[in-house]
Amino acid sequence: MSEAAALERVPIVDIAPFLGGSEAERRAVAAIVDRTNRDIGFLVITGHGFDLDLLSRWFEVSRRFFEGPGSIKRAVMPAAPTIHEGYHGQGLSGLAAKEGEEAPPDLREYFMIGQVDRDDPLFKTEAARAFHHDNLWPSEPEAFRELGTAYYRAISKLGADLMRLFALALELPETWFDDKIDHHFSIVSSIYYPAQKTPPLPGQLRAGAHTDYGSLTILAPTDAPGGLQVRTLAGDWVDVPYVPGAFVINIGDMMQRWTNDRWLSNMHRVVNPPSTVASTSPRQSVAFFLHPNHDAVIECIPTCVEPGEAPRHAPILAGAYMMEKEAAIATATARK
Numbered sequence: 001m002s003e004a005a006a007l008e009r010v011p012i013v014d015i016a017p018f019l020g021g022s023e024a025e026r027r028a029v030a031a032i033v034d035r036t037n038r039d040i041g042f043l044v045i046t047g048h049g050f051d052l053d054l055l056s057r058w059f060e061v062s063r064r065f066f067e068g069p070g071s072i073k074r075a076v077m078p079a080a081p082t083i084h085e086g087y088h089g090q091g092l093s094g095l096a097a098k099e100g101e102e103a104p105p106d107l108r109e110y111f112m113i114g115q116v117d118r119d120d121p122l123f124k125t126e127a128a129r130a131f132h133h134d135n136l137w138p139s140e141p142e143a144f145r146e147l148g149t150a151y152y153r154a155i156s157k158l159g160a161d162l163m164r165l166f167a168l169a170l171e172l173p174e175t176w177f178d179d180k181i182d183h184h185f186s187i188v189s190s191i192y193y194p195a196q197k198t199p200p201l202p203g204q205l206r207a208g209a210h211t212d213y214g215s216l217t218i219l220a221p222t223d224a225p226g227g228l229q230v231r232t233l234a235g236d237w238v239d240v241p242y243v244p245g246a247f248v249i250n251i252g253d254m255m256q257r258w259t260n261d262r263w264l265s266n267m268h269r270v271v272n273p274p275s276t277v278a279s280t281s282p283r284q285s286v287a288f289f290l291h292p293n294h295d296a297v298i299e300c301i302p303t304c305v306e307p308g309e310a311p312r313h314a315p316i317l318a319g320a321y322m323m324e325k326e327a328a329i330a331t332a333t334a335r336k
Ligand SMILES: O=C(O)CCC(=O)C(=O)O
Pocket: 189, 191, 207, 212, 219, 221, 227, 228, 268, 269, 270, 284, 285, 287
């Protein structure tokens, strides 16, 4: 942890000076990002230049899908539980199972989209196939596929910009991550938290406490009761502020490992709405989980270890790391 007291809330950072400012302005944003990622692992970004009209249309078409016929949703369920692409109804076990906790099912459903541009031969190798499945698209609403595809492309671009900001924050050449994310296996997850007509079970949340796995997550939240909370280093749960038009950025386990634990992949959860409004308060969010190339080596970044010190973690391929994590959850879930 840094010498100063650790952050107790999630900061709001305008990244416009990074995207279009002078060298000094860009470095100033990078310094804030380094501090934030060390202390709390979450930040809210404004000034990102993302097409907010696209975001609101994607929210709208997603809502119509989730509130639409169950038969349409079931028709796009993945063929195996290990496949991300497609519709996931309320599961048997919550996200907190990732942390080895007893976890009643999270009160949510979601639709996942994998890489939409897979013409490059790099996506067609034997090894790549395990991480890239065909996307499944529902027969309605009509614009779902078009908007989901457009959202995936646009948010991937912002993800690449943020990886450059991260590189700068880690005193690396700005393009350091570029060739590690040029055939990434990222996922867009459009998430729907239904209104709660019956009270949750004891310990049941909209999303149980967990960390994300990838390098970074870009979350578009909505302003509905029952939202996102993050755990401070002091152990308190604090609300992630909702700022209209802003994204929430957090780092995942791979980035923590890449940075030799300099940055924190932090625990977060989505709480239930207050019981007085629960029966009329659905919530939506859209997450983009930036998973690097499946064959990117996640090994201690040279600027993250003191000369003469040994890195804390052995090198591992991003894809193998993800498989390990997912196998661990499958085992934890099967034990229940
Ligand atoms: O919906 C949210 O606000 C957060 C969701 C989340 O943390 C996740 O899906 O990993």
